[in-house]
Amino acid sequence: MLQTVLHEAVMAGAQEIKRFFNQTFTISNKEGRNNLVTEADHASEKAIIAVIQKNYPDHFILTEESGELPQNSDYKWIVDPIDGTINFAHGIPINCVSIGIEYKGNVIMGMVYNPHMNELFFAEKGKGATLNGQPIQVSKETDAMKSCLVTGFPYIYLNIENSPLQVFERFISQGVPVRRLGAAAIDLCWVAAGRFDGFYEHKLEAWDSAAGYLIVEEAGGKVTDFTGGKFSVYQHRILATNGLIHDQMLSIINNTSPSA
Secondary structure, X not given: OHHHHHHHHHHHHHHHHHHHOOOOOOEEEOOOOOOEEEHHHHHHHHHHHHHHHHHOOOOEEEEOOOEEEOOOOOEEEEXXXXXXXXXXXXXXXXXXXXXXXXXXXXXXEEEEEEOOOOEEEEEEOOOOEEEOOEXXXXXXXXXXXXXXXXXXXXXXXXXOOOOHHHHHHHHHOOOOOEEOOOOHHHHHHHHHOOOOOEEEEOOOOHHHHHHHXXXXXXOOOEEEOOOOOEOOOOOOOEEEEOOOOHHHHHHHHOOOOOOO
């Protein structure tokens, strides 16, 4: 039942993405420059919430645009109605619906759907990960220097030690290909599918990572914070890899590698 409703909610959101894509719609800006929200984001979120509340009116919901819709429940739905909004607003078909479900503080189910590519990623805790119903696994690459990586950058510049640009420079100065797709949920799913060997980002929110990180873990990958510690969707920094290059990437990110 939970998976069925999750799928229904994701498809309801995706229908709004398809309805608005490459059409005329209103756009406004949130905190920072180029941190957009569109009419389609709100429409997708409204459709998703309607499905959840129809089936589980007592469940807690956390969404990117509306924030918390609190209930006294062990279940929490963590919703990104359009991950990759700037891509969406510019007609770039790398965007998706992403929904993770927590039970007693642990993410137990996640689904990410890119309707433009018709790619539906799904994972349930302890049961593996799938793409369009077929099992997926992370890559087998063992050398970070031979890996294909993906990252993202925050809209507000982080002037900190080991900043996004400093870490990015360490990788690209050694010839490592690092892509920037603009949709963290898709980045994570593509790590899970073995298309990328690793993904890191300095500032994600819960709705960006809740579904994707479980999908990576269930595909055999590893997800931590930048210290190598247990990952929580409620802290910003994330490293997701095939597991085989994880320690190498931590060293480069933290500038503790002799080759960094």
